[in-house]
Amino acid sequence: MSDTIQAIRGMSDVLPDQAPLWEWFEDTVRGWLRDYGYRNMRLPIVEKTELFVRSIGEVTDIVEKEMYTFVDHLNGESLTLRPEGTASCVRAALQHNLLYAGPQRVYYTGPMFRHERPQKGRYRQFHQVGVEALGLPGPDVDAEHMAMCARLWRRLELDGIRLEINTLGSPESRARYRARLVKYLESRFDELDEDGRRRIHANPLRVLDSKNPALQPLIGAAPRLYDDLDEDSLKHFEALQTILRALDIEYEIRPRLVRGLDYYNHTVFEWSTDRLGAQAAVCAGGRYDGLIAQLGGKPAPGCGFAMGVERLLALLSEPERAQPPATPPDAYLAHSGAGTERHAWRMAEALRDAGLAVILHCGGGSFKSQLRKADASGARFAVIVGEAEAAAERVAVKPLRELGEQVTVSLAGAVEMLQAGRPGLAGRR
Numbered sequence: 001m002s003d004t005i006q007a008i009r010g011m012s013d014v015l016p017d018q019a020p021l022w023e024w025f026e027d028t029v030r031g032w033l034r035d036y037g038y039r040n041m042r043l044p045i046v047e048k049t050e051l052f053v054r055s056i057g058e059v060t061d062i063v064e065k066e067m068y069t070f071v072d073h074l075n076g077e078s079l080t081l082r083p084e085g086t087a088s089c090v091r092a093a094l095q096h097n098l099l100y101a102g103p104q105r106v107y108y109t110g111p112m113f114r115h116e117r118p119q120k121g122r123y124r125q126f127h128q129v130g131v132e133a134l135g136l137p138g139p140d141v142d143a144e145h146m147a148m149c150a151r152l153w154r155r156l157e158l159d160g161i162r163l164e165i166n167t168l169g170s171p172e173s174r175a176r177y178r179a180r181l182v183k184y185l186e187s188r189f190d191e192l193d194e195d196g197r198r199r200i201h202a203n204p205l206r207v208l209d210s211k212n213p214a215l216q217p218l219i220g221a222a223p224r225l226y227d228d229l230d231e232d233s234l235k236h237f238e239a240l241q242t243i244l245r246a247l248d249i250e251y252e253i254r255p256r257l258v259r260g261l262d263y264y265n266h267t268v269f270e271w272s273t274d275r276l277g278a279q280a281a282v283c284a285g286g287r288y289d290g291l292i293a294q295l296g297g298k299p300a301p302g303c304g305f306a307m308g309v310e311r312l313l314a315l316l317s318e319p320e321r322a323q324p325p326a327t328p329p330d331a332y333l334a335h336s337g338a339g340t341e342r343h344a345w346r347m348a349e350a351l352r353d354a355g356l357a358v359i360l361h362c363g364g365g366s367f368k369s370q371l372r373k374a375d376a377s378g379a380r381f382a383v384i385v386g387e388a389e390a391a392a393e394r395v396a397v398k399p400l401r402e403l404g405e406q407v408t409v410s411l412a413g414a415v416e417m418l419q420a421g422r423p424g425l426a427g428r429r
Contacts, residue, residue: 010124103135121279328378
């Protein structure tokens with residue numbers, strides 16, 4: 001049996017052949033967010049456990065079952081690997097007084113952690129792009145988030161992703177609905193599973209989010225929250241739909257959509273696909289107007305969404321889709337012979353100073369073997385330093401991807417040859 005250490009189950013490596021798709025996706029997302037005026041923020045991976053208990057909700061699957069929580073042996077403090085990003089974003093906004101400067105449009109990216117049973121599209125370490133608008137009451141910003149997503153799907157050339165929306169109303173309307181729902185669930189107590197029975201009084205709306213197939217008829221017959229909405233909640237939801245219709249964004253109202261986190265109110269939404277099996281949602285979010293005050297700040301509205309990077313990349317990796325090519329280096333610099341190494345190093349750095357991507361051969365070997373590696377690297381040119389070139393302070397340049405003769409040139413001549421066909425590089429430092 002091999003004693004090689006393996007990655008933790010549900011936490012995957014991204015290998016060099018896979019990374020170009022990630023990089024292309026990340027570059028696309030950054031440009032898309034700039035187009036809408038969202039600015040980047042970087043958040044810690046580890047937070048105080050209390051942050052997630054207070055924000056997500058103590059009686060939720062995430063807090064009860066899925067968080068990676070441990071005690072800091074230096075001070076006895078309970079810490080947690082972040083299971084989602086909104087709570088951290090709001091905590092940072094409060095800690096650094098960001099809202100004193102007015103509403104904030106921000107985004108963050110990176111790994112999240114949940115201790116779940118790994119399966120396709122669901123991992124213990126997964127990556128999200130999170131987008132948050134703080135201090136804006138909507139419904140215009142709610143619609144902006146959905147329009148943003150629709151534009152990203154077009155930019156990524158992804159189809160078959162459908163939008164589902166719902167409203168959870170104001171805290172007052174939710175309280176009225178909660179009372180009716182509890183009464184209904186109590187009347188069907190014997191039909192509930194263990195989780196449902198435990199949540200009747202602690203968090204009854206979460207029963208509606210159950211994925212247990214046996215509970216779906218019971219959930220389908222439950223009272224509708226929509227019937228308890230107050231006038232302001234109805235106006236907010238109708239105004240959202242008016243904007244979506246004006247933008248020709250198709251959507252479906254799904255009355256049982258409640259999301260799995262306690263902080264949501266008013267608008268909630270999901271973008272889903274049928275091409276990923278059980279893990280249908282690729283992006284989800286909504287409004288959380290009470291969260292900022294809940295975490296100790298002055299009451300202010302907020303809304304946002306997060307998209308699952310691995311799930312979107314799974315769609316982008318479908319066999320019929322052309323994959324973005326890896327970016328090859330401009331040159332592979334081979335060298336051999338007495339006194340060549342120093343000159344090769346100097347030439348490689350000088351070419352990089354000119355804005356060119358250069359792999360300098362390391363590890364020795366014959367010219368023949370080095371040129372094989374140059375060809376395998378995908379480089380456009382081989383730059384060769386032998387004893388004659390080193391003595392003359394020159395290099396030989398050999399085209400690898402097009403017809404042409406090997407020529408010996410000065411550094412300036414090599415830069416000119418390698419920059420040919422690379423607009424924008426000339427003069428770059």
